[in-house]
Amino acid sequence: MTDDVQAPPAPQSEFRHLAGDDVGIVRPRDFTHQQPFAFKSGQTIEGFTLRYESYGALNATRDNAVLVCHALSGDHHCAGWHSASDHKPGWWNNLIGPGKAVDTRRFFVICVNVLGGCQGSTGPSSTDPATGRPYGIRFPFVTIRDMVNAQKLLLDHLGVAELHAVMGGSMGGMTAMMFAMEFPHFTRRQVIMASTAHESAQAIAFNEVGRQAIMQDPAWNSGDYPRDGGPRVGLAIARMMAHITYLSDAGMDRKFGRRKHESAGGEAYTFDAQFEVESYLRHQGQSFINRFDANSYLYITRAIDQFDPARAAGTLERAFAPVQAESLIVGFKSDWLFPPEQNRSIALSLLRAGKRGSYAELDTDLGHDSFLLESDELYALVRGFLERNEAYAFDFAI
């Protein structure tokens, strides 16, 4: 997920976080599970912490919760602002808030930094109580199912009886899918955007190049590096490369074209950044290393690569057999990382398995990151799915 696609045109007012349809200033919280937690790999840890945010309130019947799942480089901060001077809101702020498509006056919205992450949840950069040093690559291998199991413990702790919906884009869509398979009677709806039921060889290949960039950086040191150090060059390159896969050719052409950077001057015979796209990617790489841990990047990309529910069950229909949720799958025409075809195949497998599901496709030029798009069509679809109302059924005006 890129940082800037949905960044709204920076509102001029310093009170923008007080906008009526905004959740305003939010604060992350920590949930600590103090019992041993077993990973799918068989490895265990003595307990874990998950950092999360929530907006809105749980109702009396405890069934209005909407779990929002983030993508590879995302986090728990999906809406609102951390302070009045924040220059950017949460990553899905355009979708979530009072009166928005995911209406926080109606729903109790929760978003959790995944297990294995590095934004406050336990992961490879956390301290291993056994050694007093960061886990590094001694941290257990994490799968999407492990992430889901950990988040379920948090939802139980919060008193959520049933999820009104689980939703996410990209890896967040995998997480949502896993929730509906693992906890079928707990999950009433799932919204999966720009996702896949298993990555293509091409997508795995891109992840592998990213991992190699990190692991070939001498500062990676087999995953053993100090908190303020590590393979910064490798991680930045991994991010720059991955970032290209989140955009589209047409989108990049529209955004950058062949425009040159102002400071490039007339000097053509240099390897300094000349084109805007170069300085943009360098900036993306640099800002990423300040907020992301290289080992977490290895772990989470690995979890994404491994995700393949059809493999264990034989077919995707069999994997979906337990699902009780109604599903909404959304694909984006210009997404070539998890293309429409792969999203359609999720929907078709659900329908073949006899489940209720819909598939819709939006024509945008933002590539994989399209799910973060500011689009009234997308908002109406998501709102319609979450708030589907019997009264609409015979309204011919729809």
Next chain:
Amino acid sequence: MSRLVEKRTVDMQVIGEWVEPTSRVLDLGCGRGELMAYLVQAKQVSATGVDLEFDRVSACVRRGLSAYQGDMTVFMRAFPDRHFDRIICSRTVHELNDPAGVILEALRIGNKVTVGFVNHGFWKNRIDACLRGRKVRNAVYTTAWHESRPANPLTIADFEDFCREKSIRVVRRAHLLGDWRTRCPILPNLFAGYALYDLARA
């Protein structure tokens, strides 16, 4: 209710009589889901629709229905034989690229296939074409030729020929007069404005 909405609901009633309660129904060219919503309420069917347009699929989702945005033939190829109890293709058949292909594929994945279409052999339509010398325009075909999608008008006689040629079994027919309500007693190709067929494999 406007005359158009009334006409829209006529085939709903006939189809509603034919559809078995709680059956698994696929609506090809489901539009904004009016027919599916009716069948879900009247017959408790489990319905899925297919349509090409985002806005129509989105409207179905808002109604609480399942709908799939995409090409109906590609969609049908993804399903095993007899997956659905009934496939409905009403007021869509004249706009298909490969009507025979669609109907035969529907007969593969569905036990019954309901096809509904405007009969262009209806006397008024003949007069329109002959005397006025104009493209048919009525409550259903409201647009001028240059605003319309490519259409492939057919008549009841054409459709009967097609079923015979392809050895498709006609389980039931409903031929409705120009009011799209009263059953047509004689010479349907001349007097029926709308026709509904329930088809099955021979």
